Amino acid sequence: MMHINNSLFPGADLYDGIESKAGKLRLNIYERIFVFIYLLIPLVDSVNGYFLLNNISTPISIGQLYRFLITFLFLLVIFKFAKKIDFYKFLFFSMVLVMLQFVYFFKHANLSGMFFDISNIIKLLFIIITIEGYRALYKSGKIRGIIIVRILKISIFTFPISILIPKLLGVGFTAYSNGGGYSAFYNANNDLNIVLIILLIFSLELVFQGIRNKDKKNVLYIIGLLLIITVTLLVGSKSSMAFSVISILIYSFRSIKSNSVLKNFNLFLLISLVAFVLIRLSYLFQNEINGIIERNKYFFNKSENILGFLLSGREIFLENAYYSFINSEHIITRLIIGVGSYAKNLELGQLLNTGTKVIEMDIFDIFFAYGLIGTILIYSYFIIIFIKACKIEFVYKYLYLSVFVFSTIVGHVLFSALSGSFLAIICCMFISSSGNKKFERDT
Numbered sequence: 001m002m003h004i005n006n007s008l009f010p011g012a013d014l015y016d017g018i019e020s021k022a023g024k025l026r027l028n029i030y031e032r033i034f035v036f037i038y039l040l041i042p043l044v045d046s047v048n049g050y051f052l053l054n055n056i057s058t059p060i061s062i063g064q065l066y067r068f069l070i071t072f073l074f075l076l077v078i079f080k081f082a083k084k085i086d087f088y089k090f091l092f093f094s095m096v097l098v099m100l101q102f103v104y105f106f107k108h109a110n111l112s113g114m115f116f117d118i119s120n121i122i123k124l125l126f127i128i129i130t131i132e133g134y135r136a137l138y139k140s141g142k143i144r145g146i147i148i149v150r151i152l153k154i155s156i157f158t159f160p161i162s163i164l165i166p167k168l169l170g171v172g173f174t175a176y177s178n179g180g181g182y183s184a185f186y187n188a189n190n191d192l193n194i195v196l197i198i199l200l201i202f203s204l205e206l207v208f209q210g211i212r213n214k215d216k217k218n219v220l221y222i223i224g225l226l227l228i229i230t231v232t233l234l235v236g237s238k239s240s241m242a243f244s245v246i247s248i249l250i251y252s253f254r255s256i257k258s259n260s261v262l263k264n265f266n267l268f269l270l271i272s273l274v275a276f277v278l279i280r281l282s283y284l285f286q287n288e289i290n291g292i293i294e295r296n297k298y299f300f301n302k303s304e305n306i307l308g309f310l311l312s313g314r315e316i317f318l319e320n321a322y323y324s325f326i327n328s329e330h331i332i333t334r335l336i337i338g339v340g341s342y343a344k345n346l347e348l349g350q351l352l353n354t355g356t357k358v359i360e361m362d363i364f365d366i367f368f369a370y371g372l373i374g375t376i377l378i379y380s381y382f383i384i385i386f387i388k389a390c391k392i393e394f395v396y397k398y399l400y401l402s403v404f405v406f407s408t409i410v411g412h413v414l415f416s417a418l419s420g421s422f423l424a425i426i427c428c429m430f431i432s433s434s435g436n437k438k439f440e441r442d443t
Contacts, residue, residue: 027150030142034134037070038151038425042162045418049185053173067417071126074133082136090132096377097121100370104340113342120341123415128381130424135431145432148425152202153224159199160227163234167285180291181236190360190412193232193240194419197406198399198426200228200244204251205395211255211266222270226277233278234285236292238310239410243402250398311409317359320351321368338371360411378414385430392433399426 027035048063050056060068078090101121105114137143163184166172175181175189186192203225210218232240255267303309308316324347328334338344341358344365349356359365367375386400403423407413413423 027147028142030137031144031147033073034137034143035147035151035154037073038421039154039158040066041418041421042155042158046162046166046185049173049187052187053171053185063417067126071129074129077133078129078136080136081140081142082132083139086132086135086139090128093128093377093381094125097125097370097374100337100374101340103337104343107339108343110342113340113346116342117340120415123417123420124378126417127414127420127424130421131385131427131431134424134428138428138431145429148429148432151425152199153206155195156199156203156206156221156224156228159195160224160231163231164227167234174288174291175235175237176291176295180288180293180295182234182285182288186418188412188416188418189235189237190239190410191416191418192235193237193410194403194406194413194416195422196228196232196235197240197243197247197402198422200225200232201247201399201402202395203228204247205393207270208251208255211270212258222273226274229274229278234288236288236295238296238312239406243406247398247402254394314360314409314411317348317352317357318361318364321348321359321364324348324351325368334371336371337373338367338369341365341369344369358411361409362407362411362414365411366414382427385427385434389430389433392430396426396429396433400430 044066045063048061051058051062078087082090098118098121101114101117104117105111134143138145163172163182163186166184167182172182172184173187175183181189183189183192203221206221207218207225209215210221215221229244232244252267252271299312300309303313321344324344325331325334328339328347339347342356345356345358348359359368363375363379366378370378382404389396403413403419403426407423413419
């Protein structure tokens with residue numbers, strides 16, 4: 001019988017077998033592969049960004065090739081291990097979404113538009129395939145929920161390191177066109193932001209649990225938290241910094257409510273230490289921080305209201321998308337099945353004189369592209385995963401809600417390989433919890 005610790009986080013060492021003589025949990029071959037897939041993501045995306053930065057062209061990008069291999073691997077897993085009912089649900093879901101893209105082709109009759117629509121829906125299906133691959137392995141007993149904790153713990157360090165090392169070497173992308181911010185070799189800022197938000201929330205949970213349980217590894221978790229906050233400030237996104245502040249406040253209130261006076265005093269000392277370190281670090285990255293401040297001042301003065309500043313003009317994109325929708329022919333048909341991403345982006349781009357344009361708010365991009373059928377189908381998939389979880393820790397519920405709030409306000413989640421991969425990992429933990437009072441913990 002496996003040794004199960006009743007606490008989700010403390011004392012999680014990285015073992016690498018099936019089970020030791022001492023009864024410690026170890027990873028089997030399926031779990032090793034799953035963890036390895038996620039550990040390679042920062043490296044793959046950094047190499048991909050390095051190629052883009054240096055204009056090194058390849059027939060297919062490193063990132064696309066890697067995701068293709070992952071998709072192929074998980075499809076094999078689904079075919080081999082999925083329960084019949086899960087397989088048929090996945091097949092129905094995928095076929096409906098893919099068939100809709102061909103329906104849109106008959107409307108716009110543009111071959112490149114059809115390829116765009118198909119490639120766009122494949123980005124969403126990549127998330128679904130990852131989740132269903134995990135579900136198949138989990139239900140067949142090949143994989144356990146402990147690997148989600150392990151992946152997130154390691155990612156707390158690998159992602160910041162993949163940003164800080166290029167920064168110290170003086171290479172990489174600036175986050176914004178005015179030179180403000182820094183994103184290393186990640187060329188998609190919003191995609192990176194949601195990953196950093198996920199990791200920051202998770203590291204806050206580690207520290208929170210560490211204070212509560214007097215975990216000796218809390219020093220390591222605090223270092224991870226500092227690294228995440230540092231790179232979040234370095235990237236300089238309004239949305240990620242806002243989510244970070246809100247998350248820190250939430251966990252501070254949780255600690256005050258749940259912990260003793262002594263433990264809350266320790267939390268106060270920790271917050272003071274974090275603030276001191278961040279102030280010192282700000283001098284090292286003064287140019288980037290000044291660029292971020294100047295950029296935000298410029299857009300604040302340019303915006304007509306505070307909403308426009310906070311949404312970075314997305315309310316204008318949404319208003320024009322609604323105008324295009326309400327004044328279109330066959331509005332009922334469009335309401336039900338949409339027109340596809342290509343036609344929707346083209347119409348919006350023409351109204352804004354920008355070629356093609358996305359709204360950058362996932363729920364509205366989905367609705368105006370895929371209509372009620374697509375919107376209900378896609379969001380019901382994720383809502384069902386949330387509802388079915390019998391009992392799951394606060395951190396995963398908060399992560400799930402944070403990701404979908406970010407997706408709704410800022411976008412770049414459901415059609416992003418990077419942030420979508422981490423949405424998938426959160427959904428995988430919900431699957432681990434479905435129907436179980438307690439799921440396996442990392443020990």
